[in-house]
Amino acid sequence: xxxxxxxxxxxxxxxxxxxxxxxxxxxxxxxxxxxxxxxxxxxxxxxxxxxxxxxxxxxxxxxxxxxxxxxxxxxxxxxxxxxxxxxxxxxxxxxxxxxxxxxxxxxxxxxxxxxxxxxxxxxxxxxxxxxxxxxxxxxxxxxxxxxxxxxxxxxxxxxxxxxxxxxxxxxxxxxxxxxxxxxxxxxxxxxxxxxxxxxxxxxxxxxxxxxxxxxxxxxxxxxxxxxxxxxxxxxxxxxxxxxxxxxxxxxxxxxxxxxxxxxx
Amino acid sequence: xxxxxxxxxxxxxxxxxxxxxxxxxxxxxxxxxxxxxxxxxxxxxxxxxxxxxxxxxxxxxxxxxxxxxxxxxxxxxxxxxxxxxxxxxxxxxxxxxxxxxxxxxxxxxxxxxxxxxxxxxxxxxxxxxxxxxxxxxxxxxxxxxxxxxxxxxxxxxxxxxxxxxxxxxxxxxxxxxxxxxxxxxxxxxxxxxxxxxxxxxxxxxxxxxxxxxxxxxxxxxxxxxxxxxxxxxxxxxxxxxxxxxxxxxxxxxxxxxxxxxxxxxxxxxxxxxxxxxxxxxxxxxxxxxxxxxxxxxxxxxxxxxxxxxxxxxxxxxxxxxxxxxxxxxxxxxxxxxxxxxxxxxxxxxxxxxxxxxxxxxxxxxxxxxxxxxxxxxxxxxxxxxxxxxxxxxxxx
Numbered sequence: 001x002x003x004x005x006x007x008x009x010x011x012x013x014x015x016x017x018x019x020x021x022x023x024x025x026x027x028x029x030x031x032x033x034x035x036x037x038x039x040x041x042x043x044x045x046x047x048x049x050x051x052x053x054x055x056x057x058x059x060x061x062x063x064x065x066x067x068x069x070x071x072x073x074x075x076x077x078x079x080x081x082x083x084x085x086x087x088x089x090x091x092x093x094x095x096x097x098x099x100x101x102x103x104x105x106x107x108x109x110x111x112x113x114x115x116x117x118x119x120x121x122x123x124x125x126x127x128x129x130x131x132x133x134x135x136x137x138x139x140x141x142x143x144x145x146x147x148x149x150x151x152x153x154x155x156x157x158x159x160x161x162x163x164x165x166x167x168x169x170x171x172x173x174x175x176x177x178x179x180x181x182x183x184x185x186x187x188x189x190x191x192x193x194x195x196x197x198x199x200x201x202x203x204x205x206x207x208x209x210x211x212x213x214x215x216x217x218x219x220x221x222x223x224x225x226x227x228x229x230x231x232x233x234x235x236x237x238x239x240x241x242x243x244x245x246x247x248x249x250x251x252x253x254x255x256x257x258x259x260x261x262x263x264x
Numbered sequence: 265x266x267x268x269x270x271x272x273x274x275x276x277x278x279x280x281x282x283x284x285x286x287x288x289x290x291x292x293x294x295x296x297x298x299x300x301x302x303x304x305x306x307x308x309x310x311x312x313x314x315x316x317x318x319x320x321x322x323x324x325x326x327x328x329x330x331x332x333x334x335x336x337x338x339x340x341x342x343x344x345x346x347x348x349x350x351x352x353x354x355x356x357x358x359x360x361x362x363x364x365x366x367x368x369x370x371x372x373x374x375x376x377x378x379x380x381x382x383x384x385x386x387x388x389x390x391x392x393x394x395x396x397x398x399x400x401x402x403x404x405x406x407x408x409x410x411x412x413x414x415x416x417x418x419x420x421x422x423x424x425x426x427x428x429x430x431x432x433x434x435x436x437x438x439x440x441x442x443x444x445x446x447x448x449x450x451x452x453x454x455x456x457x458x459x460x461x462x463x464x465x466x467x468x469x470x471x472x473x474x475x476x477x478x479x480x481x482x483x484x485x486x487x488x489x490x491x492x493x494x495x496x497x498x499x500x501x502x503x504x505x506x507x508x509x510x511x512x513x514x515x516x517x518x519x520x521x522x523x524x525x526x527x528x529x530x531x532x533x534x535x536x537x538x539x540x541x542x543x544x545x546x547x548x549x550x551x552x553x554x555x556x557x558x559x560x561x562x563x564x565x566x567x568x569x570x571x572x573x574x575x576x577x578x579x580x581x582x583x584x585x586x587x588x589x590x591x592x593x594x595x596x597x598x599x600x601x602x603x604x605x606x607x608x609x610x611x612x613x614x615x616x617x618x619x620x621x622x623x624x625x626x627x628x629x630x631x632x633x634x635x636x637x638x639x640x641x642x643x644x645x646x647x648x649x650x651x652x653x654x655x656x657x658x659x660x
Contacts, residue, residue, distance in 0.1 A: 001442060085401060098458045099380040110463030111522040112649055114369060115402055117421030120648025123516035129515035129533060133431060137420040144420035151442045171387050176396035205444050207360025207416045240534035254416050
């Protein structure tokens with residue numbers, strides 16, 4: 001399947017946004033890992049900017065940057081949200097509360113616990129009534145989301161925004177599912193090579209194992225492997241180099257995605 | 265859209281295990297709901313519980329995946345010859361050409377709830393026998409079914425609350441249309457847990473008795489559990505007479521996280537898109553299987569949307585009085601109920617509903633109705649304003 005890329009958004013450890021991170025991902029500047037700084041989203045009303053769960057703010061930050069870079073209208077674009085575990089803080093708080101005698105669950109916490117909470121906040125904030133899919137595929141959530149988004153573009157002939165995000169769990173879940181740093185990555189994909197498209201992506205599914213394309217920098221490779229959404233880094237690095245190339249993304253046990261990226 | 269054949273399916277919920285039992289329950293307008301007796305939940309409500317799950321662990325070679333949710337889906341794989349049907353499809357298409365697109369809202373969260381009650385007192389650590397990836401994670405269901413069935417096509421789990429297992433029909437249809445796979449296993453499961461029981465209670469949305477959709481005195485949902493699976497193939501690869509997926513419509517409310525748009529704006533969009541994608545008019549639909557959760561606001565909002573799209577003559581009913589609200593599994597459950605209605609030419613009545621709310625205006629069926637059913641539209645709406653309507657119909 002061939003789709004075109006109009007915009008990228010990223011927020012990760014030492015990677016504040018796509019514009020500021022491009023030279024690092026292209027290997028031109030040194031990578032300095034640091035905490036993931038998630039700016040309060042202008043999409044949310046002021047009262048909700050800091051109160052919204054981290055998972056939601058992460059998704060909104062990456063998504064908003066990708067749409068801004070693409071110059072695309074958010075309200076008229078369908079979305080795919082990909083996350084392994086969505087809001088880990090809320091899951092922990094719910095399970096902790098349910099282990100007490102009182103079991104006083106907060107209604108807000110309950111509605112934030114759904115996997116598609118970020119998609120819900122996104123559609124409310126952007127007044128977007130277009131279809132939205134929220135999916136999970138453990139470590140391969142980005143690859144699964146990319147495949148679904150590309151298939152949507154190919155079958156609908158309309159643009160799609162892909163937003164991948166994952167955050168660390170607090171203990172005790174952290175030990176069961178270790179993720180060190182929050183990460184968000186977003187792409188705006190379109191069916192045509194218009195003015196704003198800067199790369200063509202040829203995306204194919206193969207039902208056989210293959211070795212995923214690593215990052216050449218060991219610290220960036222550690223970041224890529226730490227968080228399911230950061231598995232986007234090998235593709236983003238190829239895009240940052242602006243020379244094109246082929247990237248293998250891990251998908252299922254016994255299956256992978258191959259992406260041919262070429263500048264346009 | 266290109267119509268797809270639904271060549272085989274399997275269903276289990278509190279109304280019955282297997283298509284025949286569920287069909288009989290619907291024909292007799294029975295209810296599978298009972299006073300809440302799940303785990304240690306102290307809530308004055310009714311639930312739809314599948315009996316015997318406590319004693320039915322998953323297949324030994326997949327023991328790490330053992331949780332209530334995967335036990336439920338395993339029931340589907342074991343009954344009605346469904347496992348053999350998958351094996352035949354695998355031989356026919358190849359394991360890598362069959363996609364697996366399943367949905368769930370809470371996956372194996374009950375395992376995590378139990379683990380939090382068994383934390384190591386000194387360190388707070390979870391017990392050593394807790395398997396996060398295989399139970400709690402949303403993809404647990406997908407990986408379990410892939411491994412159980414030996415499938416290796418494209419896969420993921422959709423989790424968009426109560427629209428999840430309706431939306432997977434759309435995912436599968438797109439993947440098949442795009443040529444990424446030739447056939448797909450769709451459906452999913454949701455299982456009882458404290459999160460949803462106490463969560464819906466916190467929103468004051470749990471019914472005190474068995475839920476009464478569209479009733480003037482409806483007071484909330486009866487949380488249920490269940491699973492359903494269906495095999496989708498290109499229509500030309502399935503026997504004629506097979507019920508088909510004709511249309512899919514999806515939308516977002518963009519209104520509120522846990523309350524539907526009061527005028528049913530998103531619901532209307534989803535229903536109209538489903539009709540457009542099927543190339544059908546509202547008058548082509550013989551029966552609407554409503555989302556009909558039995559909360560005050562959900563039923564009122566859906567009623568407005570349905571009447572606006574279909575007028576007041578199309579027969580409608582909710583089957584949640586029989587099954588309870590299966591949350592993430594509602595979509596596949598009601599898609600299969602719609603297929604049973606088409607195959608057997610009847611429209612389900614609404615169990616537990618006594619007096620239809622006079623302020624609701626759709627043609628609501630209290631009793632089972634016999635009659636030709638060619639096309640059914642079924643609605644599934646979820647938290648976050650996630651809406652999905654499916655149209656199923658006869659091959660003619």
